[in-house]
Amino acid sequence: MRFRPKKTGIVEGDLTPMIDMTFQLIAFFMLVINFSDAEQDQRVTLPESELAKPPEAPYEHPLTVHLTSDDQYIYGGFAMDDLGQLRSELVRETQVLERYQSIAVADITIVIRADEDAKVGLVQQIIQACQDLKFERFALRGQYSDARTIGGAQPR
């Protein structure tokens, strides 16, 4: 009996579907990527409000202060337990802005990102400390909500 020798070829998987899928994923990520330097912090859960819509134009000179539910202030990525520390950081920042960029303190907007469970008094103390440093503009940040947060029926 005679056997034919078996042909041994290289078995290659079909890569086309995988490459298709990968390109689609890349296209998706390219479209949704956001390079904006949004000052967000995972330690802060903002209170919701239906009126808290993103501003149409970004602030010219924003300084963002975070306040967590466990009474910690976060400024420039550093957590602080004491309001005095925050004040010193703000003083330093304003000196740099005034001296090297000629920006008036009154033109700077202090963006306050306070946690929904943070103490109101601490938010007021931040505002007061900033007022002592001649800041005038404040922005209280909230998270946009589709639902009405104050209850009741939708007004006509």
Next chain:
Amino acid sequence: MKFRTQEPEPASMLQMTPMIDIVFQLLVFFIFTFKIVLPEGDFNIRMPAATQSTTSTPSETPLLEVKLRATPDRELARVQLGEAVLGGEQPFFELQSRIRGMIDDAAGPTANDQEVEIDADFGLKYKYVMRAITAITGYIDENGQRHPLVERVRFAPPRSQ
């Protein structure tokens, strides 16, 4: 003359490996830099220091005071507009209704004139202040149109702990 039979040329195949390498590196880069940015918005408040505000021209419209009082566990105890306690289960809705009534009234103050001061207990949770500000500053109607109410909101000096 004897010709050697020519060997068949191997099928030319495009090298996919470098491309797949690059594509995967791109994919990994995008996955690691991907961050979900939630929509956030601001309530703008202009609050100069007290010494400056007292020297500014006084408004003819009396200042409305909204008081927010807290329970020992920092929840909302009651809301007051002036001395009137706003009862019911939805005090902020009631607050908004009253302010709407004042602003919509032809003889009443306009949205630009009126100023509201929020006087909240020190330990009260911040979300209640945000609700109060929402109720004071405006509302969104059934068609999704935003209607401003009082634009000038400020805080009273912080109460002691």
